[in-house]
Amino acid sequence: MTSETTRKTRLPEQVRPLGEALDGAAMTRLHILFWLLAGLGILLDGFDFFVIGVANPLISHDFRVSAAQKGLISAAAIVGSVFGAALLGPLGDRIGRRRIFRVDLWMFVVFSLLCACAWDVWSLMAFRFALGVAVGLDYPIAASYLAEILPAKARGRWLVAAFSLQAAGILLGAVAGVVILEVWPHTGSWRILLGFGALPALLIIWLRRRVPESPRWLAQNGREREACEVGRALVGSPVRVSDADRVRQEATPEGLKAFLQPRLFSPRWRRRTIFAAVPWFLMDIATYGVGIFTPTLLASLSLAGANSSFIADDIASTKGTAFLDVFLAVGFALAIVLVDRVGRVPLQLTGFAVMTGALCVLAVAGQLPGGADAHLVLVAVGFGLFNLFMNLGPNSTTFALPAEVFPSEMRTAGHGFAAGCGKLGAALGTFLFPVLLSSVGESALLYGVAGTCALGFVVTYVFRVETRGRSLEELSGAQMAAVAPRVTPP
Template structure:
């Protein structure tokens, strides 16, 4: 069993905002067996699809019950409930045995290690070694080793596709109701609330494909690998966006070609979660060595959130400025670039231990041989 949380990073790291992605992914990657690591990483991440589907369903119910413009306040407040549940559940997560061993709490490390692997463990001398303290401030995020000759290929491989994927995911995903309304809901007798309800129902229907995509990813990721899924996902996302763009340019507009709109959105949602939305979360937790695993994942996630911010804020501006078709083609090009970067810089973790992937023999809590 390898290190659970890299060098001194505690599970209870709430004092630093934005650490949930790298801490959760690093924790899971380092306690899971190689044969099931990808499946469980994606399964944990896939709960976001359930949340998205629940959010869309809650939006439909709230809009139907309170059809006025302030209903968004109720929908926003609804998100507080799962957050409170997660705060309570997180308090039950055990500390990293590796971190405990390195800080002189060996008995706790043994107890938690045994609870995790089901057999007695011992703390080796290597586990007790204290490594150089983690960088503080900006240095904790911009880990110099991430850009060294040895690891920069993996930094590009994990960060750039996540950046490009989140441009598409957040741009198209958040504004799916807006796109649906502009593509398909027209007419002089419609009202803002009526259009909003129709587009929200359409979004809830299309969000089912998000769940299907994650289910397929859980089933396939340890069978076919992360890189093939990411490549197929980016390729189909680009094609799906082109289908939507072409539909908006046909005579009568997309509203006259509703099957194309549904196929385009359905394919985009399903293959996004079958591919890069699942794999970009799992890959950084697997391809970096333990001492920079959380830094690598944090940098990749940060690049992803930069892409999310660009997609969220620029999408409505560009939708008005250049129109639906041009914007959809541009996002399709971003997906095609994600495909190309994945192909060129690929590293496949399927079936490999974290030690094999890093090329470094990681320290570990070793199983203790007990007499019969």
């Protein structure tokens, strides 16, 4: 009788608060399933990121586009993603993460197919812009959803692992590009390349149909029973919604403020907004500028044949790019291993530093006697180091950090703004890269991009806040908003 009474009195203590239970849970198969389903949308971004670089020379030949128009075609989807992430992303804080998951992929399917049917350069730009809105919308939703369900001790590596699916998308794009160009080496192949993305998107839509809503969002929005059900499924034991789970650090903005999010620039959150957004902006100038035009740059530097056709050059540079993109996967693998051991900030600082040096190596290779043709080893080392440390460092950490440093009620807004700034940098990089490549040359352009990476290092160091090992509740608390940056070795 006594032991039974003791068990009954202890039972309420075992029903832990939702947030505490989620942060302290062990990774389960359900966590991994939800992680995969949320992260698959990022795969599509990687696919589109690579394929447009392969399609660019074909589109340019088919539509006889100028250098400026070529930059606009590449930048159109990225500009659309700025709107999708920064302006529409905050909808995830208002209507939930799950609903957005349903909409953005259908948009991707529709506009991928419309891109394949474009009748001129302007219609292609319009469809690419709309496609970018869908891609940008998925970024803050996926990151916020994952941050809210993952255990604290594993949050960093699983966030980075989700973003690493971008590399899988890039490799998928590389395989699709090589196969399509080898099977049908014609100018019109770009239509198949751009329309192909609808197939994986349809598969992801079907797989995502059973993804539940974020339990933290449910708890803050009065749906406590559902929050406890989802939380129990993830944790494996009963949970309860506590006052800490219900509390909001900020009131829900209404009207135009719900899209413009002025609270991100209030004194309370300004440091975190700068820390989350500016390095991402600077990193994406380099990442998208160099990444999308790697096939073009390789052809310009060393792979263009004197008597070969432009399609043969495109196939050769695509194969070379696919080889160099292996370093992207290695970089992501190292980031997954190190991010919760070393920390986000040290990896970001190291990445920016090595990216700066790698771009300088590429610039020097083009200035040496004989040009890059005579120094292929330097070209391979430069591109390899850039891709490796980009993904080991800022390309991984800038995705994870905004999902951790903002509270739940403004998490998709904060991450969306940071992602939007990143995509704005990407748009600048992709638009200016072909124009500057033709006007100032490879070496001067690469030195300039190296400067943006160096500036990213400085901003990261000045505004750094390390999130490794901290719960979301600790990071979201009022006492943390204005905290001095944790001292982190560079």
